[in-house]
Amino acid sequence: MYPRSFEYVSPGSLDEATSVLASTEGAKVLAGGMSLLPLMKLRLFSPDVLVDIGRIPGLSSIEDRGDHLAIGAMVSHAATASDPSVAEHAAALATAASWTGDVQVRNQGTTCGSIAHADIAADQPSAALALGATMVAASAGGVREIAASDFFVDTLTTALEPGEILTEIRIPKQGGGSAYEKLGRRGGHTDYAVAGAAVWLDVSDGAVCCGRVALTGVGAKPTLAEGVMEALIGTDGSDAAIAEASERALEGVTVLDDLFGTVEYKAHLAKVMTRRALQQAVAAAT
Amino acid sequence: MHVSLTVNGQRAVTDVEPRTLLVHLLREELGLTGTHVGCDTSYCGACTVILDGKTVKSCTMLAVQAQGAEVTTIEGLAANGDLHPVQEGFWERHGLQCGFCTPGMIMSAVGLLSENGSPSEDEIRHGLEGNLCRCTGYHNIVRAVEYAAAKMRGEEPPAAEWEEGSS
Numbered sequence: 407m408y409p410r411s412f413e414y415v416s417p418g419s420l421d422e423a424t425s426v427l428a429s430t431e432g433a434k435v436l437a438g439g440m441s442l443l444p445l446m447k448l449r450l451f452s453p454d455v456l457v458d459i460g461r462i463p464g465l466s467s468i469e470d471r472g473d474h475l476a477i478g479a480m481v482s483h484a485a486t487a488s489d490p491s492v493a494e495h496a497a498a499l500a501t502a503a504s505w506t507g508d509v510q511v512r513n514q515g516t517t518c519g520s521i522a523h524a525d526i527a528a529d530q531p532s533a534a535l536a537l538g539a540t541m542v543a544a545s546a547g548g549v550r551e552i553a554a555s556d557f558f559v560d561t562l563t564t565a566l567e568p569g570e571i572l573t574e575i576r577i578p579k580q581g582g583g584s585a586y587e588k589l590g591r592r593g594g595h596t597d598y599a600v601a602g603a604a605v606w607l608d609v610s611d612g613a614v615c616c617g618r619v620a621l622t623g624v625g626a627k628p629t630l631a632e633g634v635m636e637a638l639i640g641t642d643g644s645d646a647a648i649a650e651a652s653e654r655a656l657e658g659v660t661v662l663d664d665l666f667g668t669v670e671y672k673a674h675l676a677k678v679m680t681r682r683a684l685q686q687a688v689a690a691a692t
Numbered sequence: 693m694h695v696s697l698t699v700n701g702q703r704a705v706t707d708v709e710p711r712t713l714l715v716h717l718l719r720e721e722l723g724l725t726g727t728h729v730g731c732d733t734s735y736c737g738a739c740t741v742i743l744d745g746k747t748v749k750s751c752t753m754l755a756v757q758a759q760g761a762e763v764t765t766i767e768g769l770a771a772n773g774d775l776h777p778v779q780e781g782f783w784e785r786h787g788l789q790c791g792f793c794t795p796g797m798i799m800s801a802v803g804l805l806s807e808n809g810s811p812s813e814d815e816i817r818h819g820l821e822g823n824l825c826r827c828t829g830y831h832n833i834v835r836a837v838e839y840a841a842a843k844m845r846g847e848e849p850p851a852a853e854w855e856e857g858s859s
Contacts, residue, residue: 407732407751414693414710414756436757443752444734447713456710460757484746508822509800510737513746514753596821 409446416458420465420544420573423457427569428546430455435571437479440507440515441523459571468492474540474576483512483520483530496537496577497690498584498604498683502529505588505595521557522572524564524627526662527598531558532628533586535620536604537577543570551576558627582608583690587683588622589675591666599623600666601675603631603655605687607638614643614688624676625659633657634680643688652681697761699724700768708755715739715750717758718765726766726795730824737823740796740803741765747803749822766795769802777843778802778836785852787836789827797823801837809845811837 415433417423427433432454436442445451459465465480468489475495477486486492487504503517506529520530521541534541534554541552543566557565566572588595588602599622607617616639619631633654641647655677661669696705699722706721718724718741729751730738739751742764769776778801781787788794797820804811804819811819816837817830825833839849 408713408716409711411709411711414754416756416759436754439752439754439757440734443754447732447752456754458754458757508737509803509819510740510747510749510822511734514748592821596818 407447409443410449410452412446412453413455414458415455416461418461418463420459420462420571423459423462423571424544424546424569426455426457427571430457433457435459435522437519438482438515439519440511441519441525465573470579471576472579474578476542476574476576477517478574479516479518479572481517483507483515483517484509486517486530487512492577495579496533496584498536498586498606498687499530499533499577501586502533502588502602502604505529505586505590508596518572518575521575522564522566524558524562525598526561526625526627527591527600527623529586529588529599529602529622532602532620532622533584533604534575534577535628535630536606536618537584538580538606538618540576540578541565541572542574542576543567544573545570549573555630561626563627580606580608581691582606582617583687583692585683585686585690587679587686589679601672601679603676603679603683605680605683607635607643607684607687607691609643609688609691612642613640614638614647617687619655619680619684621655621659621676621680624656624661624672626662629659631655631657631659631680634684638684643684643692645685648681648684648688652677652684655680693756695755695759697758697763699763700765710754710756712755713751714741714743714748714753714755714758714763717755718750718763724765724767728792728795730792730796735824736793736796737800738793738796740799740823742799742803745806747800747822764799764802766798769798776802776840778805778840780843781836781839781849782833784849785832785835785839787829787833789825789829793823793825793827797825797833801833801840804837805841805844810841813838
């Protein structure tokens with residue numbers, strides 16, 4: 407199954423890549439290709455030009471920069487999942503990456519690609535949202551930073567402009583604990599999420615002081631469940647407090663059904679996943 | 693476009709359209725038809741090859757992305773007529789029925805064992821989650837990988853289930 411014909415460009419530098427994107431109508435960025443190439447093979451999407459960023463130096467590393475971790479555009483899911491600094495400071499993202507796709511997809515696909523693609527059932531976008539990540543976008547006009555809370559606009563739609571490349575995501579080293587929980591379409595943690603929840607929170611003087619919960623697979627985009635944290639902050643983070651707070655997971659969220667679950671089922675799952683992720687995050691933070 | 697890569701230790705240089713997938717380069721340009729095209733949607737893993745040490749789905753990768761890479765296909769496993777331990781395991785433990793998924797299963801198993809020489813049954817099943825068998829022959833595939841793992845560690849493989857208690 408061949409995609410439609412296209413022109414292929416493999417720039418040797420970020421400047422070259424952004425200038426090709428700026429000057430070429432209908433160009434699309436190719437990183438791992440795990441979402442893009444299947445769409446092209448099914449001819450649901452047929453870009454005129456592919457700009458392969460896979461040979462640009464400096465995009466394949468995970469760096470500890472003191473107050474944050476930076477995950478480059480070509481870092482694979484497998485690399486994110488196995489990196490000790492990600493495990494330490496962003497456990498929710500490490501777990502989400504380890505449950506993305508399958509072994510071969512994790513070897514080839516990228517964390518930044520999954521976030522830029524913004525599939526509603528993908529694991530890493532909600533982890534990035536819960537961790538308060540910052541997305542770094544480069545274009546011919548320069549570099550700008552986009553907060554995760556502003557990044558996810560709608561289904562498969564982000565704040566990235568045509569001509570911009572997501573060059574890295576930055577995760578603040580903010581202490582506390584984080585976790586990700588999901589039910590995969592093939593059961594357990596395998597495949598896309600039917601529903602999932604990512605949590606980051608911190609505990610101070612025996613009470614939950616701050617945090618974020620983000621849901622996967624239930625709404626039109628990765629969504630912050632603000633009611634949950636509102637209910638949990640100030641409590642001791644006990645199982646009872648968590649159970650009560652998790653009931654508010656869907657406040658302000660329009661749950662969408664799909665082939666893998668009804669609205670009622672996904673709403674139920676979202677609360678269960680929220681509760682489990684909260685329990686793990688509290689345990690990690692204390 | 694010009695692509696040069698190393699396949700099973702041999703240098704291959706060819707001209708392809710940008711839209712040519714790696715699996716088509718292997719099968720149609722190089723005649724290495726052991727790598728199968730199964731689902732064509734990235735799910736089934738029949739097209740799995742090892743690229744620069746990592747398993748990838750060659751139906752979901754452009755040939756031009758493999759420029760300069762080292763690729764191992766199922767044809768590259770046996771050496772001097774001796775089967776690779778994983779191939780031997782599939783033979784000895786009946787790890788296949790129709791055989792269509794087998795090249796991909798074997799490449800994924802080789803990839804798994806290169807990272808984990810003593811996988812548990814659970815780790816084997818998760819390590820093969822990117823490969824589907826429509827005959828549902830997973831049980832013996834797991835036994836085949838256990839056989840290979842033991843062989844590669846220099847140990848005696850566990851007895852076949854149909855031989856247990858028979859002697």
